[in-house]
């Protein structure tokens with residue numbers, strides 16, 4: 094390795110971030126730098142503020158104080174945010190359009206990546222919980238700008254071993270392609286196997 098190589102680019106930075114919930118401080122003065130190639134585990138007890146931090150970093154919540162520098166990102170919350178009446182394919186088409194992708198963007202590769210090609214024409218409401226999770230995760234396999242940051246809240250939830258392995262492959266490939274990931278998980282084995290970079294721990 095070249096000792097004088099440039100450090101990996103920062104894809105997201107948070108400075109002196111403070112959050113409150115219900116008038117109570119959750120965390121104060123939090124600093125974070127997510128660099129290209131990282132896949133970092135955001136840890137902390139129930140209620141420590143992981144979801145709040147991810148939503149704040151994604152711009153879905155205003156911090157009580159502090160500043161965030163961010164580029165392209167994808168946020169996936171606890172809820173899968175799928176429309177029950179659409180088919181899996183229609184739902185992914187809707188997401189692709191919302192992300193500004195051309196209408197003829199091929200979607201099958203993303204479904205195949207999550208092992209969902211056979212469910213493409215089934216309505217979302219008929220899927221199992223794990224299949225719904227896979228359908229939501231398929232959005233991550235769509236084309237996206239270089240250096241996109243993924244902010245993922247419990248992405249391993251409801252997945253079987255095959256689903257976990259597929260998601261780990263997706264996360265690793267994204268980091269290796271110069272993206273970055275910050276994810277929460279209460280599934281230690283899955284998280285340990287995929288992490289690259291230091292864990293970020295929130296105090297309870």
Ligand SMILES: Nc1ncnc2c1ncn2[C@@H]1O[C@H](COP(=O)(O)OP(=O)(O)OP(=O)(O)O)[C@@H](O)[C@H]1O
Pocket residue numbers: 114115119137138139140141142143144145146
């Ligand atoms: N809408 C709300 N109004 C007030 N307080 C809230 C609200 N939503 C969450 N909180 C509080 O904010 C704190 C942090 O919640 P958050 O969901 O960010 O934690 P978490 O670390 O993601 O927890 P978990 O591991 O259980 O998912 C908790 O104490 C919670 O009770």
